[in-house]
Amino acid sequence: MTDVKELAARLDEARRDGRAIGMLSASEPGLDVTTAYDVQRAGIELRRRRGERFAGVKMGFTSRAKMIQMGVDDVIWGQLTDRMLVESTAEVSGMIHPRVEPEIVFLIGRDVTRPADVDTAVAGIAVGYEILDSRYADFKFTLTDVIADNASASGFGVGAWHSPRDVANVGMVLEIDGRPVQTGSSAAILGDPVRALRAAARLATEAGIVLRAGDIVLAGAATAAVPLPKDAHVRVTGAGLGSVEVTTR
């Protein structure tokens, strides 16, 4: 039988040591999607016991580019904690093989007790980025492996909040050291990031999590992720939404 806590501890240790491990699925034939989310939840519980607080959720595999890049065809989700929030400097040297991707971010303004109400619960919209770091060697995993690994969530940054608006087709640019490395549109996020927001509310509710005022939803990436070196300056810009910048070390 799958030992959920042991698998969560294995991933947690890999993350804290900055050391890649083999895929869990290689030795765990019982690792189905439900069990993988149990492992994810157990991993978050370990972080919670160390004082981290729930900050929201992230949606993954929401763009065709990402599905192609990773060879999967399912939307997944992971949990964000307050310690993953990056301000002006991101510590990436302790990570395994970090990547960065441009995101649309929603700020929840009041508790979402019914997922159907999530659209009207949005208090702000911003451009942002996600730092991904798979705990698996060579960034290779199956669907269940990546779910167990909290959808590779490692860090995120958020630009200035704007009042809720249509973000179905926001042009986005990801620059590293002043050079555009990815350009795309928020339309890559399920055709409209609001669909990812709705999926986040539905999945969170099904998992017994209430999105509360102040929580954040990372809707997904507008482009493929790119490797994130240290000593780099990253800027993500969204048309009409300004930009967010971070320096790595």
Ligand code: 0L1
């Ligand atoms: O946020 C994402 O779309 C990525 C989900 C996890 C897979 C990955 O590490 O790229």
Ligand code: MG
């Ligand atoms: Mg992402």
